[in-house]
Amino acid sequence: MPANRGLPEPGPAQFFARRAAYAWFVVGTVCIGAFVGQVDASIVQLAMPSFEDAFDAPLDAVSRVAVAYVLAFAAVLPAFARLAEIGGRKTLYLCGFALFGLFSALCGLAPSLPLLIAFRVLQGIGGSMLGANSVVILVAAAGPARRGKALGIMAAAQAVGLSLGPALGGVLLATLGWRSIFWVTVPFALVGAALGWLIVPKTTSFAKDRRFDALGTTLLIPALVALLMTIAEWRAWGPSAPLIVCAAAGPILLGLFIWREGKAPAPLIDLRLFQSAAFSAGCVGVLVSYAMLYGMFFAMSFALIRGYHDPPFAAGLRLTVVPVALGLVAPFGGTFADKRPRLVMAAGMAVCLASALALPALLTGTPESLIGVMAALAAYGVGLGLYIAPNNSATIGAAPADKSGVAGGLLNLLRVFGAGVGVASASTALGWGLHAATGAGARTTDASEAALLSAVGGVLAMLAGFGAIGAAAALVRGKPKRAAGKPEPAPVAAPIRRDA
Known part of the structure; x- marks a missing residue:
């Protein structure tokens, strides 16, 4: 399928594309996203007591700051992965960096806990655009012979981010306060977006079947939300109507999603695995x-x-x-x-x-x-x-x-x-x-x-x-x-x- 049938994508700068080490430039760019994602994930956990103090909020409320991000990330990941197969990966990848950086900054400016949670949801959607494309971009650029080494470098970047997050978070919380733990990831997002624009190659291979399983998407997203909210709010909500609705809707919607994926011509998830x-x-x-x-x-x-x-x-x-x-x-x-x-x-x-x-x-x-x-x-x-x-x-x-x-x-x-x-x-x-x-x-x-x-x-x-x-x-x-x-x-x- 011709490359021009997908989303508009900027080509890589020839300064990088003509270099013998071009594949490793792509790997390094992808590793920025892998690194910053793990920094964010680990740094927020350490800030939970600070959120309690800053917003005078109970435990179940501040935990939503962490849950909101991963829930949004996971819920829309399959949809973005499929959209990337249909329309191309580079534009979605660049949008992911831009949204992640924007909403990271807004998280640091949030005047209230509900707004902070809302911005974390939107930040998670940006992170999902990165996660849906990063490994595939890396593997394709490296080629079969260098795939293992490239994946190893990415894993090392994630490990460094995960290890650095708590220590960096401790310094920021002690000196600049909780807002700084979100601002610290913004420069990485800006650098990642700029390098992605200049280095990541244009998409050259698209899915042959361009159909998108909209029904499967509308079933999976609320199913994951309901399941995780049941776990997160079990104690806080008690035997209330919202908890009963989530506890019942999660398995039902997940069952309907599995039924749908078994019949869909272009499923989001191949259940035969x-x-x-x-x-x-x-x-x-x-x-x-x-x-x-x-x-x-x-x-x-x-x-x-x-x-x-x-x-x-x-x-x-x-x-x-x-x-x-x-x-x-x-x-x-x-x-x-x-x-x-x-x-x-x-x-x-x-x-x-x-x-x-x-x-x-x-x-x-x-x-x-x-x-x-x-x-x-x-x-x-x-x-x-x-x-x-x-x-x-x-x-x-x-x-x-x-x-x-x-x-x-x-x-x-x-x-x-x-x-x-x-x-x-x-x-x-x-x-x-x-x-x-x-x-x-x-x-x-x-x-x-x-x-x-x-x-x-x-x-x-x-x-x-x-x-x-x-x-x-x-x-x-x-x-x-x-x-x-x-x-x-x-x-x-x-x-x-x-x-x-």
Whole structure:
């Protein structure tokens, strides 16, 4: 299909396109978005206590600042991925940077909590435009021979962003206040948009079938919203009409979406992937592992700032131990898992489970206990490092070769939705724990240190339950055998010629 049948796209600047290293310029540009997305995700978790203070709001209200972003991101991701296949990727990618930067700035200017949440929704939509295109642009530019190295560089950028977020957030919160944590991502968005305009290649390959599943989209978005709102607002809403509507509508709409996708000529999600038990179990693992990562960030932010009275900078440094341990161990986890993937993944989740169960006893609120707390957090990161990379690799490997791109997009959706599940469920569990300990509303500023840390212990027990689910998913999967099929064609651009 001719390239001019899609959205108008600017071509790359010849200064870059004629360079032998052009493919790596594209990889570097994509990594900016990967980096800033992880910085934003991790930095906001640390700011939850600050939002409570700034807006004099209860726990369930401030948790929506984090949930709103990931919910919007996940809900519209499949739609943007399909639109990019039909109309081209570069314009949507550039719009994603622009919207992310614009609404990041507006988040920092928000005069009220409802407006902040609204801007986070719009920021999440911009982030989804980036997420729907980034991996495909990177893989197409690098070509098959350099794909693994390019993906490894992107993973490193994400790990750096995830590790830097808590420490950077602590500095900003301590010196400039909560608004600065949103403004800090604006320069990266501007640079990413400018470099994307100059470097990212025009789309040269489009979907042969240009039909868009509008009905599937209108079913999936409210289904994901209803499911996550049920988890996030379970305690706050109680047995009320809104909760009953969400709890009933979520499964019904999701069931209708599955029915629709089975009949749609051009579905948003290819449900045939789930015919593989290994792929289905891997998807469960993706969801729970990211729920565990972000649930831990959420819970321990309150434990360190409210329970130990750490200043934000110190709390951020302590939280950094989780992603740093994860990033250091992940490459070795992938290597060990080549021979015994189920054993390595199950062992990783066992370490996470043991760490989550040990932490409540260590959270005494005394300075002497922080050494044990840090050791348990480091072990938790090690466990996730042994699980996440091997699980992602094995799950992609369980998909047919010609569906690897579709499978990767689905895993990205589950990763983001899992982060939302982690924050939402941690917020609900923390609220329940505070109510049980104090008999008062779920506002951490009103709780004693002992009550707060006891409530965090309940969140950690829930995360241990997630770990058990992840371990079970690793053990029940069979050895993945990729179905026969031609490798999926690069849907963005042909591999870059080095003599161009």
